Amino acid sequence: MALVWNEEQLMLREAAAGFLAEKASLAALRKLRDERSETGYDQEVWREMAEMGWAGIAIPEEFGGLDYGYAGLGIVLEQMGRNLSVSPLQATVLVAATAIALGGSEAQKQALLPAIASGELTLALALQEGAHHAPEKTALTATANAGGYSLSGKKVLVQDAHIADKLIVVARSAGKPGDAAGLSLFLVDASSVGVRTERVIMLDSRNGGNVLLDNVQVGAENLLGELDAGHDLLQQVLDIANIGLSAELLGLSLEAYERTLEYLKERRQFGELIGSFQGLQHRAAELFAELELAKSIVIRALQAIDANDPQLSMLASACKAKLCEVAVRATNESIQMHGGIGMTDEFDIGFFIKRARVAQQTYGDYNYHLDRYARLNNY
Amino acid sequence: MSDLDQFRQETREWLEANCPESMRTPETSDTDQYWGGRDPEMSHPDQKVWADRMGEKGWTTPEWPLEYGGGGLDKEQTKVLRQEMARIGARNPLHSFGISMLGPALLKYANDEQKQEHIPKIIRGEIRWCQGYSEPGAGSDLASLQTRAEDQGDHYLVNGSKVWTSYADKADWIFCLTRTDNSGTKHEGISFLLFDMASPGVSTRPVKLISGSSPFCETFFDDVQVPKSNLMGEAGKGWSIAKYLLTHEREMISGFGHSGAGKTLGQEALETLGTDSGGRLDDTVLRQRIAQLELDTLVFGCTMARVKDEAKAGQGLGAASSIFKYYGTELNKRRYELVMSVRGAQALAWEGDAYDNGKTPRAWLRTKANSIEGGTSEIQLNIIAKRVLGLPS
Ligand SMILES: Cc1cc2nc3c(=O)[nH]c(=O)nc-3n(C[C@H](O)[C@H](O)[C@H](O)COP(=O)(O)OP(=O)(O)OC[C@H]3O[C@@H](n4cnc5c(N)ncnc54)[C@H](O)[C@@H]3O)c2cc1C
Numbered sequence: 001m002a003l004v005w006n007e008e009q010l011m012l013r014e015a016a017a018g019f020l021a022e023k024a025s026l027a028a029l030r031k032l033r034d035e036r037s038e039t040g041y042d043q044e045v046w047r048e049m050a051e052m053g054w055a056g057i058a059i060p061e062e063f064g065g066l067d068y069g070y071a072g073l074g075i076v077l078e079q080m081g082r083n084l085s086v087s088p089l090q091a092t093v094l095v096a097a098t099a100i101a102l103g104g105s106e107a108q109k110q111a112l113l114p115a116i117a118s119g120e121l122t123l124a125l126a127l128q129e130g131a132h133h134a135p136e137k138t139a140l141t142a143t144a145n146a147g148g149y150s151l152s153g154k155k156v157l158v159q160d161a162h163i164a165d166k167l168i169v170v171a172r173s174a175g176k177p178g179d180a181a182g183l184s185l186f187l188v189d190a191s192s193v194g195v196r197t198e199r200v201i202m203l204d205s206r207n208g209g210n211v212l213l214d215n216v217q218v219g220a221e222n223l224l225g226e227l228d229a230g231h232d233l234l235q236q237v238l239d240i241a242n243i244g245l246s247a248e249l250l251g252l253s254l255e256a257y258e259r260t261l262e263y264l265k266e267r268r269q270f271g272e273l274i275g276s277f278q279g280l281q282h283r284a285a286e287l288f289a290e291l292e293l294a295k296s297i298v299i300r301a302l303q304a305i306d307a308n309d310p311q312l313s314m315l316a317s318a319c320k321a322k323l324c325e326v327a328v329r330a331t332n333e334s335i336q337m338h339g340g341i342g343m344t345d346e347f348d349i350g351f352f353i354k355r356a357r358v359a360q361q362t363y364g365d366y367n368y369h370l371d372r373y374a375r376l377n378n379y
Numbered sequence: 380m381s382d383l384d385q386f387r388q389e390t391r392e393w394l395e396a397n398c399p400e401s402m403r404t405p406e407t408s409d410t411d412q413y414w415g416g417r418d419p420e421m422s423h424p425d426q427k428v429w430a431d432r433m434g435e436k437g438w439t440t441p442e443w444p445l446e447y448g449g450g451g452l453d454k455e456q457t458k459v460l461r462q463e464m465a466r467i468g469a470r471n472p473l474h475s476f477g478i479s480m481l482g483p484a485l486l487k488y489a490n491d492e493q494k495q496e497h498i499p500k501i502i503r504g505e506i507r508w509c510q511g512y513s514e515p516g517a518g519s520d521l522a523s524l525q526t527r528a529e530d531q532g533d534h535y536l537v538n539g540s541k542v543w544t545s546y547a548d549k550a551d552w553i554f555c556l557t558r559t560d561n562s563g564t565k566h567e568g569i570s571f572l573l574f575d576m577a578s579p580g581v582s583t584r585p586v587k588l589i590s591g592s593s594p595f596c597e598t599f600f601d602d603v604q605v606p607k608s609n610l611m612g613e614a615g616k617g618w619s620i621a622k623y624l625l626t627h628e629r630e631m632i633s634g635f636g637h638s639g640a641g642k643t644l645g646q647e648a649l650e651t652l653g654t655d656s657g658g659r660l661d662d663t664v665l666r667q668r669i670a671q672l673e674l675d676t677l678v679f680g681c682t683m684a685r686v687k688d689e690a691k692a693g694q695g696l697g698a699a700s701s702i703f704k705y706y707g708t709e710l711n712k713r714r715y716e717l718v719m720s721v722r723g724a725q726a727l728a729w730e731g732d733a734y735d736n737g738k739t740p741r742a743w744l745r746t747k748a749n750s751i752e753g754g755t756s757e758i759q760l761n762i763i764a765k766r767v768l769g770l771p772s
Binding site: 002003004261264265272273275276278281282284285286288289292293294295296297299300318321322370371373374375377378379 | 643645646648649659660666667669670671673674675677678679681682684685688689691692694698699702705706757759760761763764765767768769770771772
């Protein structure tokens with residue numbers, strides 16, 4: 001497939017850029033942070049996003065979505081990265097809806113996807129337990145009983161935990177921590193007896209959270225995908241999630257870079273524009289090259305999702321690793337090249353490195369994905 | 380059958396009938412590369428047979444116009460031709476600076492007589508060209524070149540010297556940057572001359588590279604008479620031609636080492652170093668560095684494809700192509716550093732049949748030139764900073 005966006009996709013990009021700059025900009029994030037918003041996002045703006053179809057952008061039409069593919073979702077996510085927009089789009093749409101679409105039964109899809117597409121239902125994936133992304137190490141237990149399963153354990157770094165109506169909980173139904181086999185996914189109402197969610201305000205001013213499950217009873221009909229075979233489903237979901245996060249990282253890296261380039265053309269020292277110093281010029285040019293590479297792998301990987309590319313896992317890890325690397329470099333340089341003002345909270349540039357750090361760490365960072373890329377290439 | 384399928388079938392049949400068996404094996408040494416010329420060097424007589432047949436059909440330059448003997452193919456057909464050649468492992472029939480550098484400039488800037496004179500001979504590999512750009516005092520700062528060409532009425536009198544002229548000792552003709560006027564800025568007054576290396580007053584002295592071979596020379600001009608009809612474009616306006624030609628040279632150089640053929644470095648490392656108890660490559664640091672390189676190679680490949688696709692779709696300004704020379708050559712250098720690590724002691728021998736006569740270390744050293752020849756990496760970064768990013772001088 002040609003590595004370019006078509007006419008329709010370019011229009012979507014423009015529309016998203018316009019909407020987000022007006023309604024969900026960096027200024028809006030700053031306001032949510034400073035006012036200590038209860039939900040951590042603007043519900044009214046989320047409603048408008050849903051009205052435009054974004055909540056169902058990658059969901060098939062038969063379940064109330066736009067069927068615009070993950071390329072469409074990626075285009076929106078890139079613009080959200082540029083604007084540092086906050087919304088349930090990542091946790092609910094990119095991650096949870098994907099898990100349901102890929103692993104859900106017909107009944108689960110019917111019940112949940114249209115409600116997601118309309119923007120009514122929010123979800124969160126409860127996966128991580130330790131300091132690092134390591135799905136195989138899942139210890140939270142799922143014990144079969146007469147009514148279905150009983151879940152007990154603790155999850156960390158659950159994006160949108162405290163605002164989610166439902167949780168997708170990754171649990172160990174067989175084997176021991178460290179085994180890829182024996183994992184199962186469950187749909188759990190956040191209001192179930194025994195579920196406790198704690199909001200954690202993250203360094204990017206977004207919603208993280210911990211989830212505690214204490215003998216939570218879930219019916220057998222709430223198993224998502226096959227029993228004990230959740231690892232495969234999870235990998236498919238995380239491949240897509242990581243490509244989506246990469247699109248967001250691309251947007252924020254480009255924005256931080258372009259703002260910095262403007263500054264190089266404005267700020268004077270030693271009687272010259274600082275952009276005339278070769279030490280800075282070469283670093284800017286190298287970064288430009290890295291960003292051009294980053295654009296290419298993001299579009300390649302997004303298209304691969306929609307094309308059911310057999311190499312998807314390899315491309316997903318390549319994409320996430322590259323974008324982690326580039327985002328670190330772009331956001332670090334953006335502060336350095338601004339000098340002192342880059343360190344101030346009042347100036348916006350520091351917001352990018354914060355979001356970049358959290359997005360990198362979510363579902364595997366550079367180290368994780370570089371190693372996975374090597375593994376998938378058999379070495 | 381579509382036209383393209385038809386073309387594929389005919390091409391396949393033609394190649395089957397015309398590509399000698401011996402030309403369906405990989406090139407293993409410098410002399411396996413056929414460069415043509417008046418007195419061509421060969422390691423096998425089939426090299427000339429193969430080049431002549433392809434040249435006759437215009438397929439040494441598939442997309443050049445039919446009227447000068449080119450193939451007259453479109454992009455899709457060229458792709459098919461390349462695929463069909465790759466399918467049987469056919470060698471590049473003709474290595475040529477005439478094709479990769481001078482040809483595009485001739486097509487754009489030369490007058491009709493010059494085109495008729497030179498292009499067919501390039502296509503058929505009858506004349507081998509060299510590039511007379513760099514001088515002892517003019518490398519990165521190419522426009523400060525001093526080789527003089529004095530107007531003598533019906534001819535120019537050329538005096539001066541060039542350096543790093545690749546294969547000057549083997550070339551039949553030279554495309555040469557000369558100064559015809561000193562009165563303006565350094566970019567003005569440069570003239571683009573074409574002349575025969577057999578002209579009286581031209582001499583060359585080979586210079587040995589760190590890789591042990593001597594593919595480049597010092598080139599001296601002592602009262603060389605060049606007919607005025609050998610001036611390409613206008614007198615004093617040679618700089619734009621020079622720059623145009625450089626874009627083609629850089630494109631060629633950025634493609635070095637990215638054939639995508641053969642084993643990946645990861646596979647080779649597995650075979651050489653073996654696996655640990657977990658079945659992974661038995662050197663964690665090397666594993667990581669290979670993954671970084673192969674990942675960047677994959678992403679760079681996507682970028683080259685994206686730029687082509689954008690051009691086809693009429694999108695973008697092709698700004699990304701400005702990174703190719705810089706990134707491609709640095710990547711190739713990184714690759715060879717790791718090739719050396721993977722092959723270990725086997726790659727340290729310089730001579731001896733058991734060591735392929737030092738093929739690996741020689742190739743490794745040769746890559747060091749990639750980020751110098753055709754404009755250094757630093758110069759590429761300057762160009763990106765100024766022309767693409769618009770940073771002030
Ligand atoms: C294998 C090989 C084949 C070649 N073949 C040919 C050929 O066929 N014909 C031909 O004409 N030439 C040829 N060249 C020459 C080549 O184009 C020059 O070597 C090149 O342009 C650099 O010039 P220089 O060697 O004078 O280095 P210099 O220009 O002296 O550069 C020295 C160092 O200074 C840096 N530098 C220079 N200016 C700047 C600046 N403004 N900003 C930052 N850094 C700077 C350079 O990047 C480099 O690191 C060949 C070179 C090699 C290595």
